Amino acid sequence: MESSASPMSTGLPLSLRLRRATLVALLLGLWAPCKIVWEQHINREQDYLRYRGAPMTRQLRDQLGQGLTIGVLSGMRSVVADLIWLNVSTAWMNQEWFRMGGYINLCMALQPRAPIFPDMGGWELAWNASISSLYDPAQPNVLRRIKASRFWVDRGLEIYLRGIENNPTYYRLWLDTALLYQQRLHDYRTAAYYYQKASELPGALAYLERAPAEMYGPHFLNDPESEYAEWKKLWFRLTPAQKAEKQHSAGQLEWEIRRLEQKLSIPKEKRVFPN
């Protein structure tokens, strides 16, 4: 690969060297301001479109290690994130929840707009870590187990909410959050809000349209039996054909909920839409 070429400037007259240097400087000098403006424009566009992961900082470099940092600097951010993600499984099998949480956070910092990380990461923390802590045989104190369990539910919720912030149109994150509020936190009003949001997004399953009504019905009304039946009417009032034709919108659902709240004289403090 070595060449036998002589060094580039040996023997060239000074005038020619100066001419060459002037031409190169002129070309680069003309291009440099245009380059800066163009790059700023591209970056602004990317910021507007919510792209780009966390900037490379010393803290991120320390977390990644040397090899993975070079991977990120070589433009392989997604491959590095995937390799780190493989460690999540190992940490999960070893029940190293803090380590697992660290890996999940790192993946989300590298690729905040990859919804698969918060989708699965939130579930790992809010369900796997939380349930495991609740039934931890090494901890005899029930209150401490409940506290630890709740800690992991909160961490999972944080992951979901951060995921939603970065990927607001990914319906599964809204659905995951709704399930968490319903099944782990028992906050049905908030669960209904997330179900409704999920049902409005592209790719959502048709049954999600009924989920908010299911949340409001049995949990918020004084006479569950009769009013639940009323809500059920709301769920099933649409034919499958109507759903397929998308004649039903979230706006209509909200209107129905308001109408029913008024009809059933639900106290304002218990209403989903108090105003």
Place this chain on the structure above:
Amino acid sequence: MISSLNRIIVIGRNTLTEAVRQKVLNVLLIFSLVLVGSSVTVSQLATPGLDSAGLFDAQIKFVKDFGCGAIGLFGFFIALLSTAQLIPQELHNRTIYTILAKPVRRSEFLLGKFFGIVLLVALCVALMSLAFAAALYWQELQGLQATEAIYSQNPNWHTDPVLANAYNHDVQQIILQTRDPQLIEAILLIFAKLIMTTAIALLISTFATSSIFTIITTFMIYLIGHLESTAREFWLAGGANASIWQSGLVGFISLLIPDMNSFTIVDEILAGNKVPWSHALNLMGYADVYIVVLLAVSIVIFNYREI
């Protein structure tokens, strides 16, 4: 004009033929094809998800990331190694004297060499993309089979409208991800980045005295290019508390080194996010203009180089 173009084409074709005959590049290409193909195996290591769709989201993401990562990595090595030895090899074999003794301008020689490498990189990227498409198709088949296996555990899944609806939804999600037309956009962006790297390597090789120098310097510029946006922001913000040397260094980087980090937008496409074509074309336009500037500077330096 046309005769000049003919000379560039002849040199380009010759460069491509020579490059294709090189064993190192063939070995690299074979490795890249193997790596793209093996992305399917790596994807099996992905954590099982919440449901069938969750599982295949992760696995498809792995195949896409490793496939495109291999195209970018091996494309980079192929572009770099083949460009770095263009001029030194011509000097070593003394073929450059024969060529330049003929009515061939140095600029034509350089452009011919550049377009030869562009063709080589295009050929390699096309081959790797075919392997990538095959890997994705295989992953899709795996996903569809596994989804059917999950749903068929319930004997009524064909007749139950809820289950049938969910099954169709999952199948649709898998197909949407594996046959995403945006992947073409991703590969074009990777190609634009590779050609920009080729132009940088060519520029360095016009004044370098060895291939090793070209390879190392280009690699460094490539790495620094991924930090250029950070340097530029620091420099434009005035660089508070920075010494004059630090400001000078980040200013130099901002003004001369290309912004490679903007091309990581490919990751967004691979994650399933929509990247408008207007933005991708803006990036490709930036790469094209940069290549033209780099070629112009290369021609100026090469014209005055004593051979």
